[in-house]
C-alpha cells in the first residue's frame with residue numbers, strides 16, 4: 001500500500017497540502033493525517049476524496065512516533081511522500097519567554113522532524129519524496145524570533161544535506177522556505193511579541209506556497225521559495241554580511257517599519 005504522511009495536517013499549510021493533493025496521486029491508497037487535534041483531522045478527512053487514516057498524536061512524544069512507525073510496518077506501507085508541517089514559533093525576546101516554550105520549538109521543529117524522517121526512510125522507495133517546512137526565517141538570525149529562526153536554519157541545512165545523501169537512492173528532499181503565510185501560525189507566534197511590521201506586505205496565501213512546493217518537489221528541487229521579496233531576501237542573505245542586515249533590521253524595528 002502506498003501512503004502519503006502529512007504532519008501538522010489539522011491546520012494551515014499541512015491541511016492545504018492534503019487538500020491540493022486530494023484527487024491526484026491515484027496510486028496512493030491512503031493519506032495519513034497527523035496532528036494533536038482529532039476533531040480538526042476528522043473534519044478534514046470528511047472533505048477529502050482520498051481514503052485517510054487519522055493519527056491524533058503529539059509527535060514530540062516518543063511513544064507517538066513508535067505508534068506511527070508500527071502502523072507503517074504493520075500495514076506493509078510504502079511512504080511515497082513524507083510532508084513535515086508540524087511546527088510552531090514564539091516571538092519576543094529570548095530571556096522573557098518561558099523556557100518550556102523555547103525548548104518545545106526545538107523538540108517539535110527539529111527533533112521530532114528528524115526522528116520521524118529517520119524512521120520513515122526505510123519505508124521509502126525510489127521516487128519517494130520528502131517535503132520539510134523550513135521558512136525564510138532560516139536565511140539569517142532573527143533577534144526577537146531567535147529560537148524559531150535557529151530551528152528553521154536547522155531544517156533547511158538538514159534537508160539539503162539529506163537530499164544529497166539520498167539522491168542515489170532516488171529519494172528527493174525539498175525544503176520549503178516561505179516568508180509569512182496567512183495561517184493560524186501567527187495566533188501562537190504573536191501572543192508573546194511581534195516582528196517587523198512590513199511582514200504584512202509579504203504575507204502569502206497558503207495555497208500559493210503549497211502549489212509551488214509540490215511543483216518544486218516534483219521537479220526534485222532542493223529548496224522552494226515563494227514570492228519575489230522572499231527570493232530577494234534569500235539572495236541578500238547570501239551576498240551581504242548578516243551583521244549588516246541585522247543592523248538595518250534593528251533600525252527598521254525602531255522606526256516601527
Ligand SMILES: NC(=O)c1ccc[n+]([C@@H]2O[C@H](COP(=O)([O-])OP(=O)(O)OC[C@H]3O[C@@H](n4cnc5c(N)ncnc54)[C@H](OP(=O)(O)O)[C@@H]3O)[C@@H](O)[C@H]2O)c1
Nearest residue numbers: 008010011012013035036037059086087135180181183185
Ligand atoms: N505561517 C507562516 O508564516 C509560516 C512561514 C514559514 C514556515 N512556516 C512553517 O510551516 C509549518 C506549518 O505552519 P502553519 O503556518 O501551517 O501553522 P499552523 O496553522 O499553526 O499549523 C501547525 C500545525 O502543527 C501541528 N502541531 C503543533 N504541535 C504539534 C505536535 N506537538 N504534534 C503534532 N502536531 C503538532 C498543529 O496541529 P495541532 O495543534 O492539532 O497539533 C498544526 O496542524 C510550521 O513548521 C511553520 O513553522 C509557517
